[in-house]
Amino acid sequence: MFIYRTLLHLLFSFCFLTACAAKPPETAPVSKDFRIVTVLDNLDFPWSLAFLPDGDVLITERNGNMLRYGKDGELHLVSGLPDIHPTGQGGLLDVILDPDFPTNRTIYFSFVAKDNGDYGTEVARAVLDHSSLKNLQVIFRAVPKTSSGIHFGSRLLFAPDGTLIISLGEKGRMREAQNTSNHLGSIIRINPDGSLPHDNPYINRNGYQPQLYTYGNRNVQGIALHPETGKIWFHEHGPKGGDELNILKSGANYGWPAITYGLDYSGAIISEKTALPGMEQPSAYWVPSIAPSGMTIYDGNAFPDWKGNIFIGALVQRHLRRVILQGEQIIDQEILLKDLKERIRDVRTGPDGYLYLLTDSRNGKLLRLEPLSTQ
Template structure:
């Protein structure tokens, strides 16, 4: 695929790790998190962490607060669903608004919903649901869902196909799409399908399988995502208004049982091909962040992706919109890496999706 792959030797946590560009240490900050999923940094130095069973936790001065944040909506923790991502409003310092995505109940079953509330001490007040995925079903998988604000203040919500692949190509179905909203849930007038009666107006792009990673490019401001393929075919994409990203019309992955191709052998006209993909084996990506800090200067501009399979952190070196190198870090040393975030201090923070999950920090090691 035209790029080099570098794998450093596997080592245990808290040891010095030699990577191609940096030597680093892994510092475990908090343990005892139950399947943590999303992470947000508060301006006062505290952190918010979601636990998939339905708890929003506060970490302050390296300690996990004993009681979860109160005031959350009803959350359905079933299968891959539960409390998922968390993000702060761009003007959080003024309005104290926190946004969460979660599996919510409604007519027909469950689906990915988004709510917001004001964080006051250890509770959410004035909670309101600003998006409800429709239609809802009783499927237990592929909820998405990452939350990202862009530089103009629009909120993007990434959704999965709910395990029902044909839904990703249906105009009147939120499944398998990227949603774009104002911060209060209103639909922007310039959304690509807002004037199409047969389309859900919230849809910004479609043809996705299960997007669990999203981040803004630090220079262009464009939304980059990755999504799970079936057997092989995990993808990195740049999201563009109104584009069809192909699932299940075209994919580089295969059927789990038979190994047969899914859809067309080559991308049909009108299908947006992936920027990067993994074959023949999936990495099961979740969480992603561009690195822009000062702690690891040789990583600036690189894209970091958590991987559930092989329990590793993937570093992609970019040349514009092309991946030119891939490095696998921490392989099978920490557990399933669910989320990746750059902190305000320039360190990289990871969440491990385990029954006894952890928040860890990557720090540079002295030469």
Template sequence: MKKSFRPLIPALLAGMVLAPASLAQDRHSTQQAEFQVQTFTEGLEHPWALAFLPDGRMLVTERPGRLRILESDGTLVPDLVPGTPDVAARGQGGLLDIALHPDFENNRLIYISHSISGGNGMTTAVSRARFEDDRLENLERIFTAEPFSGATRHFGSRLAFDRDGYLFITVGDRGEKDRAQDIDDHAGSLIRLHDDGSIPEGNPFTDRDDARPEIFSYGHRNPQGLTLHPETGVLWEHEHGPRGGDELNIPEKGLNYGWPVITYGMAYSGGTIGEGTEKEGMEQPLLHWTPSIAPSGMAFYDGDHFPEWRGDLFVGALAMTHLTRLEIEGEEIVDEERLLEDRGQRIRDVRSGPEGYLYVVIDDSDAEILRLVPAE
């Protein structure tokens, strides 16, 4: 069982042509490095995720259901990417995460998580397609979380490939917390699949009739951060708590991460949830944020422009509107620093760019993508 840890620092639309980023910037001094914030692009509507193409361009999802292309200089291409899946853009749902296949340069496959509607409500789904000639072709759905729900929140939806080529998908508890302890229900779990959506034989519950064979770990509330450590290849995950109790975990096969039986958070009404903060057979988080920062998006920095940050983990915060930088030794958090607090912006995604800059996706109806560069 992992040791619990408290942080060391308390707790526009299609058709409009946008010019390249003005690169207006402001300077920040931090514990480890000085950086400037550039407005890389703007005019996005609730962007959710960013992915880097090998040719230097980027793909960005907008929650209402649009996939956009950014040129390498930040110019937002006016035309929408055709061929995107139908989405149910209600509540917290819509077009959400995006990930490139590890062999994208050869197979051109991309993966998109999104919410869909069905006869019994909504759920999380993942579709894949070929990205050819700036459009999506041969779109197919490879995963649908079952069962559907009338709720419009907690879709999870982060995507990540590990070094063995497995696709991991987070699915939230849909706001129906007891579902996270039911392994015959995809809600509140981390899913592991082959790249075509088939189920790996090594998944922990494939031999049980009372479980969903796609589940890798369970007892998660609403996981919206998922990334690989650039050196070890270990998968890291974070999730929203209620009032407090946001968690950072290293999910392992078949393990139960406790929600809602154990949590460091409390109900929005102020009451208690579950049986306390620990229970045998349930995992402790590496770190928990109390009060809640509402973490969303997460990336290890592995570039050259900020050698002081190499190996640090960056986490966006929606509620506390900042960027958290975590220093890590092995699997231990040794320091935490909060950046960009003065801007008061909800951070939805964080990505370490291939050229060594750090990109920060803002969640707003008229949103920016920021780029962190070394101070001049």
């Protein structure tokens, strides 16, 4: 057993040096048909953005601020937020619009709350009245809260059936991702008012939180709906290597930490297994880690060759990752914006068909990719 573990450790070490485990292989950067426009700068670790129908943009900052950036160039601080407690990797996180926003003016956002000295992810909804929030309701609280300031997850998505999908990290307590009696290391599905969908996979099972949709997730910070197939794709951080890209499946166990393609940060082996019965295999994984955050599946008209491609921000490797699909198969990858040397926190397709990015720094930026043909 000692020899086996030693050989496995050497194999992982070799993969980190050569990226031999990145599936499928990535290509060299080739796209030169766009320019980068700085829309806004001097943002304080921005985390997410949402486009309003009138052309304005909502931006969250991890420090607890929500901003409304007007098409007229004016920047407004949104009031009426709940108590937010930034700590470590958490604070004010994702923000999305209700599918019926033009009618009900409702937004949803995730944030870190504090209770008796411990921190956890919560989700609220409220009515947006220009730059203030009204009728705020907290509709979900992840349990348990812990003292940890890492792995809050926190991406939000409305599924085609109108339910709300919430991603959660395991707060650095890796073994809890296989513990179905709590919310740590899972993806949650609820109705927009916080109630339970009647067809959740574990709704009436002993030992399972009824909001669970999946478990065995480490820290999901990107989720997107494919506009043509209706499939939901998501990615999650691995440890030292082993970032994953997956398709969301009801009731699935994604394996963390029982199976993984990564090592602990110390170099120690977390698991000798990369596959086990009853646990999902990723559509792609990355060794070494790219540290994925934010995600969109492009459906604009500005870049016809990018239709249906997945775009993922990379924090550690500081680039924009283009993942090319053929059906549900990943056939190629491309690294973009490497020369920017920016940690990319979020990626969104704008209503104008351009790609929008948030960079993760104390002088964070909102960037726009435009085709050169628009000059």
